[in-house]
Amino acid sequence: MIVAGEASGDNHGAHLMKAMKERRDAPLFFYGIGGDKMAKEGMQLVANAADMAVMGLTEVISRLWFIRKIMNELKRKLESERPDLVILIDYPGFNLVLAKEARKRGIAVFYYISPKVWAWREGRIKTIKQVVDHIALILPFEEELYRKAGVKGTFVGHPLLDEVQIRQTPEEIKREINLAEAEQIVALLPGSRKSEIQKLLPEMMRAAGILLQRFPGMRFVLPVAHTLSMGEIQDHLAASSVPVQVVAGKTYEMLSVADAVIVASGTATLETALFAKPMVIVYKTSPFTYFLGKLVVKAKHMGLPNIIAGKTIVPELMQKDFSGERVAHEVTQMFTDQTVRARMISDLTAIKKSLGKPGASGRTAELAWQMLRQDK
Numbered sequence: 001m002i003v004a005g006e007a008s009g010d011n012h013g014a015h016l017m018k019a020m021k022e023r024r025d026a027p028l029f030f031y032g033i034g035g036d037k038m039a040k041e042g043m044q045l046v047a048n049a050a051d052m053a054v055m056g057l058t059e060v061i062s063r064l065w066f067i068r069k070i071m072n073e074l075k076r077k078l079e080s081e082r083p084d085l086v087i088l089i090d091y092p093g094f095n096l097v098l099a100k101e102a103r104k105r106g107i108a109v110f111y112y113i114s115p116k117v118w119a120w121r122e123g124r125i126k127t128i129k130q131v132v133d134h135i136a137l138i139l140p141f142e143e144e145l146y147r148k149a150g151v152k153g154t155f156v157g158h159p160l161l162d163e164v165q166i167r168q169t170p171e172e173i174k175r176e177i178n179l180a181e182a183e184q185i186v187a188l189l190p191g192s193r194k195s196e197i198q199k200l201l202p203e204m205m206r207a208a209g210i211l212l213q214r215f216p217g218m219r220f221v222l223p224v225a226h227t228l229s230m231g232e233i234q235d236h237l238a239a240s241s242v243p244v245q246v247v248a249g250k251t252y253e254m255l256s257v258a259d260a261v262i263v264a265s266g267t268a269t270l271e272t273a274l275f276a277k278p279m280v281i282v283y284k285t286s287p288f289t290y291f292l293g294k295l296v297v298k299a300k301h302m303g304l305p306n307i308i309a310g311k312t313i314v315p316e317l318m319q320k321d322f323s324g325e326r327v328a329h330e331v332t333q334m335f336t337d338q339t340v341r342a343r344m345i346s347d348l349t350a351i352k353k354s355l356g357k358p359g360a361s362g363r364t365a366e367l368a369w370q371m372l373r374q375d376k
Contacts, residue, residue, distance in 0.1 A: 001030075001031060001032045001074070001077065001078070001081075001083040001085075001086045001087070001102075002016075002017070002030055002031075002032040002033075002034060002038070002043065002086075002087045002088075002089065003032045003033045003034075003074070003086075003087075003088050003089065003091065003094070003095055003098060004032075004033060004034050004035070004038065004049055004089040004090070004091065005033060005049055005052040005089075005090070005091030005094055005095070006049055006052065006090070006091065006192065006193070007035060007049065007050075007192035007225050008090070008192070008266070008267040009034075009035075009049060009089040009090050009091060009113070010034050010035030010036070010037050010038050010049045011037055011163060012089055012090075012112070012113060012159045012163075012361070013034050013037070013038045013043075013087075013089050014034070014037035014038045014040065014041045015159060015162065015163060015361040016087070016089075016112065016159075016361050016364055016365055016368070017030055017038060017041040017042070017043065018041055018361070019361040019362045019364070019365035020365040020368055020369065021041075021042075022365070023362075023365055023366065023369055024369075025369075026372075029044075030042060030043040030044065031043060031044040031045075031046060031077070031081070031083075032045075032046055032074070033045070033046055033047045033048075033049055033052060033070065033074075034048075034049055035048060035049040035050060036048075046070065046073055046074060046077065047070045047073075051066065052067065052070065052091075052094070067094065071094065071097065071098065074098055074101075075098075075101050078101055078102060078105055078107060079105070082105070082107065083107060084107075084108070084372055085107070085108050085109075085110055085368060085371055085372050086098070086099070086102045086107055086108065086109045086110070087110045087111075087112060087368060088109065088110070088111045088112065088132075089112050089113050090112075090113040090114075090115075092115035092116075092124065095111070096115070096124065096127055096128070096131065099111070099127075099128075099131040099132055100127075100130075100131050102131070103130070103131045108133050108371050108374075109131060109132050109133050110132075110133060110134050110135075110136070110367065110368055110371055111128065111132045111134070111135040111136070112135075112136045112364055113136070113138055113159075114128070114135050114136075114137055114138075114142060114146070114153075115128070117145070125145075125146070125149045125151065126149075128146075128149075128151055129149060129150055129151050132151070133152065133371065134152045134153065134154070134367060134371060135151060135152065135153040135154075136153070136154055136156045136363075136364045136367055137153050137154065137155045137156065138155075138156060138157065138158045138159065138355075138360060139158070139308065139355075140155060140308075140354055140355065140356065141308075142155065143155040154363075154367060155356065156356075156360045156363040156364050156367070157355060157356030157357055157358070157359065157360040157363065158270070158355040158356060158360055159360040159361050159364075160267075160270060160271055160274055160355075161274070161352075161355060161356065161357070161358045161359075161360065162358050162359065162360060162361055164252055164271055164274045164275070165252070166252050166253050166256055168253065170256050170257045173253045173254075173256060173257050174257050177221070177245055177247065177257075178245075179219050179221070179245060179257065182217065182218070182219040183215065183217030183218060183219075184215055184217065184218045184219070184259045184260070184335060185218070185219050185220075185221060185257050185258050185259050186208070186211065186218060186219070186220050186221075186258060186259065186260050186261070186262065186331060187220075187221050187222070187223070187254045187255060187257075187258035187260075187261045187262070187263075187277075188201070188204050188205075188208065188220055188221070188222045188244065188261075188262050189222075189223070189251070189261060189262065189263040189264060189268045189272070190204055190222075190264055191225070191264035191266065191268070192225035192266075192268075194232060196264055197232055197233065197236065198236075199284045199285065200264055200282060200283070200284060200322075201233070201236045201237075202236060202239070203282070203284075203322060203323060203324045203327065204262050204282070204324075204327065205236065205237065205239070205240040205242060205244075205324075206240075206323070206324025206325075206327075206328075207262060207324040207325075207327035207328045207331065208220050208240070208242045208244070209240060209241070209242050209324070210324060210325065210328035211328050211331055211332065212242055214328070214332060215335065219243075219245065220242065220243070220244045220245065221244070221245045221246075221247060221254045221257070221258065222237075222244050222245070222246050222247070222254075223247050223248075223249060223250050223251040223253075223254040224246060224247065224248050224249065225249075225251070230246065230248065233246055234246070251268070251271065252271070252275075255271065255272055255275045255277055256275060258275075258277055259277075259278075259334075259335070260277065260278045260279065260280075260331050260334045260335065261277050261278070261279040261280075262279070262280055262282060262327055262331065263279050263280070263281055263282070264281075264282060264283060265281050265282070265283040265302050265303055265316070265318075266304075267304070269281050269303045269304050269305055269314075270304045270305065270308075270351075272305075273304070273305040273348045273351045273352065274351075274352050276345050276348040276349045276352070277345075277348070278314070278334040278341055278344045278345065278348075279305075279314050279344075280314065280315045280316075280317060280327055280330040280331060280334075281302065281303035281305075281306075281314060281315065281316045281317070282316075282317045282318070282322045282327060283302060283317075283318050283319070283322065284318070284319055284322050285319075301316060302316055302318055303316050305347075305348060305351050308351055308354060308355075309347060309350070309351060313343075313344060313347035313348065313351075314344060314347075314348070315330045317330070
């Protein structure tokens with residue numbers, strides 16, 4: 001059983017499944033929660049990750065009935081199908097509950113992409129020690145943290161080092177999307193959840209309007225996550241007069257041609273960092289969720305590049321600080337102040353070097369197989 005509750009987890013899960021099948025010494029059957037990519041690798045979906053992806057307390061409450069229904073279904077399958085291994089990918093609010101249920105039934109639990117206990121809810125590390133047999137860690141500083149807590153963990157490197165790959169040159173991509181003559185290209189990455197699109201895209205478009213006035217030759221691209229439909233994006237774009245090149249998928253291709261990126265806080269910030277692209281990180285959630293978050297989050301930064309670096313290397317605009325005007329100001333600096341731009345690119349290049357070597361999915365697959373063999 002594998003559970004990945006959002007788009008990035010679906011991506012990592014698909015690569016893990018593929019790597020496990022390549023190493024198989026017995027037939028494998030996968031089922032659980034994932035998206036289109038995991039389904040393509042042969043997973044039998046109990047629920048689609050697109051329906052599970054919610055952000056913040058108020059959003060979770062509105063979907064609570066559905067989430068409980070899926071949890072109950074997975075509990076039944078733990079009993080009726082009794083998997084040899086449960087693999088949990090991120091999504092801690094749901095997955096740690098499921099881990100407890102698996103542990104009650106004596107089923108081995110392998111966690112991939114650990115809960116961010118270094119940022120908030122540090123007490124979860126005690127729960128992890130009790131209900132998780134082994135954890136595959138993707139950030140370099142996590143290994144010591146979990147070792148000190150007595151949790152069995154292995155740093156496998158970051159899976160994005162394998163996944164962030166493109167076959168075309170930036171010039172070929174620009175010609176393909178008719179942007180070869182663009183003076184500057186800015187990528188808009190508003191997230192992979194419907195709630196993120198609603199809260200973030202309107203202000204991103206305001207920023208784009210301001211930037212277009214300052215840089216008439218600037219063009220904007222927006223890759224649409226596979227968990228979203230084009231219609232959900234187009235409804236918001238129709239309210240703006242700024243032309244935006246909307247592309248289904250191809251996030252990495254769009255990042256490769258971008259000169260700057262406006263990106264929602266999350267995995268996409270690290271993807272952007274791996275291309276060493278100057279960025280401004282933005283986020284906005286409900287006031288109540290934000291208030292609660294400020295009470296419990298202990299990390300000084302929200303964006304993964306800044307967290308990994310241990311300092312502010314790219315600007316973050318959260319909640320009331322997130323506005324079209326503020327975003328436009330930060331992006332303008334990236335094009336007019338070459339010192340700022342060069343320092344940002346240098347710091348982002350260092351981030352990539354700190355994430356280990358490629359092959360995270362393969363190393364994680366080997367750990368999973370070791371657990372499967374032990375179970376026999």
